[in-house]
Every structure is written in C-alpha cells, then in structure tokens.
Amino acid sequence: MDELACPIHFQLKIMGGGGAAIAAMMQALRSNRIILKTRRKAFDKNSSKENLSHQQLHFKRATPEELNRFRAKLKSRKNKEQRIIIHIWTIALTVLAAGLYFLIH
Numbered sequence: 001m002d003e004l005a006c007p008i009h010f011q012l013k014i015m016g017g018g019g020a021a022i023a024a025m026m027q028a029l030r031s032n033r034i035i036l037k038t039r040r041k042a043f044d045k046n047s048s049k050e051n052l053s054h055q056q057l058h059f060k061r062a063t064p065e066e067l068n069r070f071r072a073k074l075k076s077r078k079n080k081e082q083r084i085i086i087h088i089w090t091i092a093l094t095v096l097a098a099g100l101y102f103l104i105h
Contacts, residue, residue, distance in 0.1 A: 062070070
C-alpha cells in the first residue's frame with residue numbers, strides 16, 4: 001500500500017535506473033535557481049561606466065584649405081586604384097585570350 005500512496009516511488013521502481021536522472025535534474029534546477037539569484041541583470045548599471053564624464057565631444061573644424069587638400073588626396077588615390085584595376089583586367093584578359101588561342105590552335 002505504501003507504494004500506491006507515493007506515486008513517485010512507484011514510478012521509480014518501475015523505471016529502474018530513472019532515480020539518478022531525476023536526482024540529477026533536481027540538482028541542476030536547484031543550482032540554476034541559485035545562479036539566477038546572483039546573476040547581473042542586462043540593464044543593471046555597469047560599474048566600469050560610472051566614472052565616465054558625460055561631456056559633449058568637440059571635434060576640430062577643418063579649414064577650406066585642408067578640405068581642398070584632403071579632396072585632392074582622395075581623388076589621386078582613387079585614380080591610382082582605378083589604374084591598378086585597369087592593368088589587372090588588361091593582364092587577365094590578355095592571359096585568357098592567349099590561353100584560348102593556344103587551346104584552339
């Protein structure tokens with residue numbers, strides 16, 4: 001009769017080795033509950049950011065001469081990159097044409 005009063009013991013006797021799995025599950029749930037109590041929340045204050053000042057950032061303004069120099073530098077860099085790309089394509093197409101010529105003849 002004792003076995004019928006406590007259905008968990010009854011199931012454990014039927015399942016055989018299931019008691020260890022249930023005990024491991026209970027232990028994992030208990031340890032997860034403990035971890036959840038001590039875990040920091042996502043929106044908690046970050047202690048590393050508490051000492052930072054919240055001042056407005058100030059950036060240096062460029063003079064028109066500096067802007068013109070910067071634009072000229074960018075244009076020259078872009079032209080150089082375009083020349084390199086054109087040379088690479090020219091070489092690749094030449095090699096491809098030579099390869100096709102020798103395959104056909």
